[in-house]
Amino acid sequence: MYVTDDExxxxxxxxxAIARLSMExxxxxxxxxxxxxxxxxxxxxxxxxxxxxxxxxxxxxxEDLRALAENGEKFKVPTFANKTPLPIxxxxxxxxxxxxxxxxxxxGHERMMEREWMALYKKMGMLTVHSCDYYLAMTYWPTQxxxxxxxxxxxxxYCNAILGARTNIDGCFMTAYLGKVPYYGMHVPENRYxxxxxxxxxxxxxxVEWDVFGFAVGEECGLAVPALVNTGKPTTSQILKFNTxxxxxxxxxxxxxxxxxxxxxxLEYALGGRKPKREIRIGEDRLRASYEKLNSHRGDRVxxxxxxxxxxxxxxxxxxxxxxxxxxVRVPFWIMTIPWLFELAEREGFKKVFDDAGATLVSGxxxxxxxxxxxxxxxxxxxxxKQAYYITGCYPEEDNRLDLFYGTQDDCIDAAITGIWRGEWx
Amino acid sequence: MDRGEPIRIxxxxxxxxxxxxxxxxxxxxxxxxxxxxxxxxxxxxxxHPLFKVPYEGKILVxxxxxxxxxxxxxxRGEKLPAAFLHTEGxxxxxxxxxxxxxxxxTDFDRDPVDVIETGDWVxxxxxxxxxxxxxxxxxxx
Numbered sequence: 001m002y003v004t005d006d007e008x009x010x011x012x013x014x015x016x017a018i019a020r021l022s023m024e025x026x027x028x029x030x031x032x033x034x035x036x037x038x039x040x041x042x043x044x045x046x047x048x049x050x051x052x053x054x055x056x057x058x059x060x061x062x063e064d065l066r067a068l069a070e071n072g073e074k075f076k077v078p079t080f081a082n083k084t085p086l087p088i089x090x091x092x093x094x095x096x097x098x099x100x101x102x103x104x105x106x107x108g109h110e111r112m113m114e115r116e117w118m119a120l121y122k123k124m125g126m127l128t129v130h131s132c133d134y135y136l137a138m139t140y141w142p143t144q145x146x147x148x149x150x151x152x153x154x155x156x157x158y159c160n161a162i163l164g165a166r167t168n169i170d171g172c173f174m175t176a177y178l179g180k181v182p183y184y185g186m187h188v189p190e191n192r193y194x195x196x197x198x199x200x201x202x203x204x205x206x207x208v209e210w211d212v213f214g215f216a217v218g219e220e221c222g223l224a225v226p227a228l229v230n231t232g233k234p235t236t237s238q239i240l241k242f243n244t245x246x247x248x249x250x251x252x253x254x255x256x257x258x259x260x261x262x263x264x265x266x267l268e269y270a271l272g273g274r275k276p277k278r279e280i281r282i283g284e285d286r287l288r289a290s291y292e293k294l295n296s297h298r299g300d301r302v303x304x305x306x307x308x309x310x311x312x313x314x315x316x317x318x319x320x321x322x323x324x325x326x327x328x329v330r331v332p333f334w335i336m337t338i339p340w341l342f343e344l345a346e347r348e349g350f351k352k353v354f355d356d357a358g359a360t361l362v363s364g365x366x367x368x369x370x371x372x373x374x375x376x377x378x379x380x381x382x383x384x385x386k387q388a389y390y391i392t393g394c395y396p397e398e399d400n401r402l403d404l405f406y407g408t409q410d411d412c413i414d415a416a417i418t419g420i421w422r423g424e425w426x
Numbered sequence: 427m428d429r430g431e432p433i434r435i436x437x438x439x440x441x442x443x444x445x446x447x448x449x450x451x452x453x454x455x456x457x458x459x460x461x462x463x464x465x466x467x468x469x470x471x472x473x474h475p476l477f478k479v480p481y482e483g484k485i486l487v488x489x490x491x492x493x494x495x496x497x498x499x500x501x502r503g504e505k506l507p508a509a510f511l512h513t514e515g516x517x518x519x520x521x522x523x524x525x526x527x528x529x530x531x532t533d534f535d536r537d538p539v540d541v542i543e544t545g546d547w548v549x550x551x552x553x554x555x556x557x558x559x560x561x562x563x564x565x566x567x
Contacts, residue, residue: 032440032530033520048495055524056502153494153518168517169495185516222455222490223516250455251492251516296472368460390494393461396470396478 001030002037010178018064022174025058026182029170035182043142043165045149045176046080046134049126050117054151054172062117069123076179080138081121081128082152082171084364085114088371092130092364093342099332100374124177130364131338133240133310135159144262147187149175153251154244154310154386160186160254162239164262168253186253192263193272194227194256196220201283205232207241208383208408209287212425214242215385216282216290218249224278227256227270234260237316244310245385249290291425294388297403300422302415303377305329308336309366309384317345317361320409321353329416332374333359336366359416367391372402379403381415381423432549432558433541437511437534439552441523446549447508448563449542450484452476458518459496467505480505485548487511489539491518501526509550511538511557531557 003011010023026038053059083089090103090112102108118128129137132152142148144164150156151171159167168185175181185191198221204213217226234242234257246252256264264270312320317337335354337345342363345351351361367373368387372394373380380402382388388406395402405415407423415421453475456462461471467482481500486507491497500507501522510523510530523530529552538557542548547560 028524029520032523033517034438034440034533054498054521057524057527151495170517170521218492222492223514248457248493251490251518253516293473371460390460392472393459393463393470396463 001027001035003027007038018060018068019178021058021060022178025053025055025174026178026180030182033182033184035184037183038180039147039183039187041077041147041149041175041179041181043146043148043167044078044080044138044140045075046082046151046155046171047173047176048082048151049085049121050114051086052173054170054174058174062120065117065120069120073177074125075176077176078140079126079176080134081118081126081130082134083132083369084130085112085117088112089365089369091362092339094360094362097360098334098362098374100370103370129338129340131311131340133313134338136311136313137338137340147181149181153247154240156247156253157243157255158239160192161256161261192225192254193274194225194270195276196224196226196278196280197267197271197276198226198228199230199279199281201281202287203230203232206408207238210234210238211241211245211385212287212290212294213282214245215249215294215389216286218246218252219290220250220280220282221252222250225254225256226252227258227264227267227276229258229267231257237313240310241384248386248389288425291406294385294406295404296392297379297405297421299379299403300420301379302331302381302405302419302421303379304332304334304373305381305412305416306334306336306367306387307383307409307412308334309382309387311336311338311363313338314341314344314348317341317350318348321350323410323413324357324359325353327357327413327417329358330419331416332377333416334367335359335361337361337363339363368394377402379405381405381407381412381421383407383409383412430560432560434556434558435534435536435538435541436556437531437538439555440520440530440532441527442553443529444551444553445485445508445529446547447483447485449544449546449548450476450479450481450486450507451539451542451544452486452488453539455490455492456488456500457493457497458491458499458522459494461493462496462499464499464503464505467503481507483508485509485511485550487538487542489513491515491522493518495521498522498525509552511542511548511550513537513539531555
């Protein structure tokens with residue numbers, strides 16, 4: 001592996017023990033990944049807090065972080081906090097109204113928000129947006145070709161495919177602090193070309209179609225870079241649905257929609273002028289099979305509804321408020337958003353509409369990230385393939401199963417009002 | 427030697443070391459985050475062929491990682507596989523291997539998921555970049 005003179009000096013301890021430890025981490029990561037050098041970041045980073053490394057072996061204690069912060073050390077690039085602190089992501093806003101101890105107690109909330117760690121990270125320049133799709137609210141986006149270090153599977157294709165910036169899923173303290181990452185994967189232009197062409201039978205147009213299609217594309221393409229042809233033109237919300245679902249069914253760091261995404265003016269360009277290795281068609285049967293796989297329930301009684309995976313942005317909240325105006329829900333109904341948008345949603349009047357309907361606006365987390373639903377909830381309805389596929393993993397015991405209903409946002413609203421699931425694939 | 431000639435396949439070392447053990451093969455990708463339970467050491471992904479099958483001490487063979495960064499759950503906790511062998515990988519498997527710090531290999535000259543079956547005995551030599559597969563287990567004639 002090639003190491004620059006500056007990097008060697010860091011390894012020799014010239015910038016202190018934590019810089020050396022961070023460099024050792026990056027060099028090991030390069031060796032495991034087969035990367036031959038590091039690349040300097042010039043975009044942005046995000047990380048899960050409060051952990052100081054992706055890998056326990058390289059973690060260091062809070063005393064060392066305090067020394068760094070008090071010494072005036074800063075993150076090298078704008079760095080954002082992903083979701084609320086691990087290991088159990090608690091609710092950032094709206095926790096008082098959720099019947100799920102210990103999240104709804106002041107003591108539990110304060111403890112799980114890891115205030116001491118967060119104060120130090122903030123001192124080093126971290127923006128504590130605490131969301132899986134923090135990039136919707138970050139007000140500062142990396143530009144095309146910039147090297148980034150993001151860490152949220154559903155966010156990775158937003159950086160690569162939509163912004164045209166470059167990232168693997170490696171954002172952590174050590175990459176953001178040194179401003180370097182291993183140079184491989186999506187940092188290498190050659191790896192960003194499509195190798196699979198994905199065609200569809202149905203013109204993918206609605207939110208649920210983009211979500212189910214994303215899950216199927218993920219399962220079919222695995223780690224490959226697909227070019228999607230004959231879809232509709234996705235809205236921002238639909239792009240987020242596709243990104244999130246394709247990183248549940250698979251691990252799609254990068255994709256192209258010729259004529260829509262920045263590195264694909266044409267299909268030929270997206271393919272780098274080469275023939276695709278595979279051409280696949282996602283037919284009606286495949287979409288239906290994915291929809292059915294995402295559902296896992298026996299009866300039709302719904303105990304809870306949770307929307308906003310990934311966290312809803314302002315337009316999503318506005319459109320949802322329009323649908324809930326004057327309605328009353330009869331089961332717990334969580335609407336998840338980004339902490340930075342919570343007060344904005346209040347100011348715009350959306351929160352009042354939700355409150356009046358009996359729904360609860362919450363931010364910073366989701367039931368799967370919290371390790372499950374509030375006590376007593378035996379069945380959950382969601383409008384997200386990711387939430388649908390992960391949350392049942394929190395309930396592996398047959399005598400403690402969670403019935404999971406997956407469908408459109410309208411199906412979920414109907415279930416919240418009636419307590420009964422009537423959704424189906426259409 | 428009573429276990430016959432092994433099938434040797436070569437690959438790229440991710441994390442060094444040598445270990446032998448019984449193979450546990452996943453025909454499908456593995457998915458972390460809420461779909462792995464590192465405390466009990468098994469997958470909790472519904473409908474998965476390895477649902478609740480313990481991987482502790484096994485040579486865990488799988489085609490690829492998928493899903494969230496929480497894939498590294500397969501490399502955390504006390505109940506770790508003895509080694510990871512996978513067809514292809516990305517940053518998800520890189521971070522997982524670094525967490526687990528057990529021998530790990532990928533980029534083989536033959537697909538390990540095709541060659542190895544659950545119950546085969548596998549000698550992993552990540553340092554020298556090969557594995558030996560003894561079909562039918564440790565004591566097969």
